[in-house]
Amino acid sequence: SQTIHQWPATLVQPVGSPLSLECTVEGTSNPNLYWYRQAAGRGLQLLFYSVGIGQISSEVPQNLSASRPQDRQFILSSKKLLLSDSGFYLCASGLAENEQFFGPGTRLTVL
Amino acid sequence: AQSVAQPEDQVNVAEGNPLTVKCTYSVSGNPYLFWYVQYPNRGLQFLLKYITGDNLVKGSYGFEAEFNKSQTSFHLKKPSALVSDSALYFCAVRDHDYGQNFVFGPGTRLSVLP
Numbered sequence: 001s002q003t004i005h006q007w008p009a010t011l012v013q014p015v016g017s018p019l020s021l022e023c024t025v026e027g028t029s030n031p032n033l034y035w036y037r038q039a040a041g042r043g044l045q046l047l048f049y050s051v052g053i054g055q056i057s058s059e060v061p062q063n064l065s066a067s068r069p070q071d072r073q074f075i076l077s078s079k080k081l082l083l084s085d086s087g088f089y090l091c092a093s094g095l096a097e098n099e100q101f102f103g104p105g106t107r108l109t110v111l
Numbered sequence: 112a113q114s115v116a117q118p119e120d121q122v123n124v125a126e127g128n129p130l131t132v133k134c135t136y137s138v139s140g141n142p143y144l145f146w147y148v149q150y151p152n153r154g155l156q157f158l159l160k161y162i163t164g165d166n167l168v169k170g171s172y173g174f175e176a177e178f179n180k181s182q183t184s185f186h187l188k189k190p191s192a193l194v195s196d197s198a199l200y201f202c203a204v205r206d207h208d209y210g211q212n213f214v215f216g217p218g219t220r221l222s223v224l225p
Contacts, residue, residue: 102154
């Protein structure tokens with residue numbers, strides 16, 4: 001089965017600072033990869049998904065960006081964080097009709 | 112467009128009683144349906160899925176769900192709730208015929224009282 005790694009687990013950053021969250025996947029090849037944000041322990045908002053290296057689709061306009069430099073690596077970035085970027089960020093991997101596997105998440109607090 | 116509704120923000124049930132967490136969905140094509148559970152400050156864990164075949168799906172930890180096409184529902188059930196079942200539950204749908212993405216419901220918080 002797949003294992004999704006995310007780091008860091010927690011992060012506190014000042015407004016205006018850059019961001020880089022990393023996600024790596026083990027146990028599968030050429031997965032679809034996803035970044036979600038979860039606010040206040042409730043619903044998931046899809047931010048980005050990728051069907052292959054260098055292929056990124058954005059679901060929501062924002063100051064975040066994503067990159068997929070390798071098949072099993074997915075990175076979420078920002079040049080300048082906003083207060084509204086605070087939240088719980090989840091990386092997920094999935095294929096076709098199969099379920100998605102989720103990483104443990106990164107809790108980001110922007111001060 | 113795909114959508115998922117979980118009409119209850121919170122469900123409370125006594126330990127040992129049956130539980131139901133409701134989910135309805137809307138898709139253009141055929142649905143793939145999923146249930147996930149999330150414990151505090153953790154990622155989502157997969158419970159069960161409906162892809163095709165038998166409408167009653169059995170999953171992890173004694174949970175099951177029934178696909179009802181006419182009512183476009185996929186309610187999560189368990190015959191006897193445990194205190195350890197207390198968590199946040201998400202229903203998700205993917206349209207078999209359109210797109211790569213899953214759409215998640217807003218979540219239902221289940222509290223099982225001892």
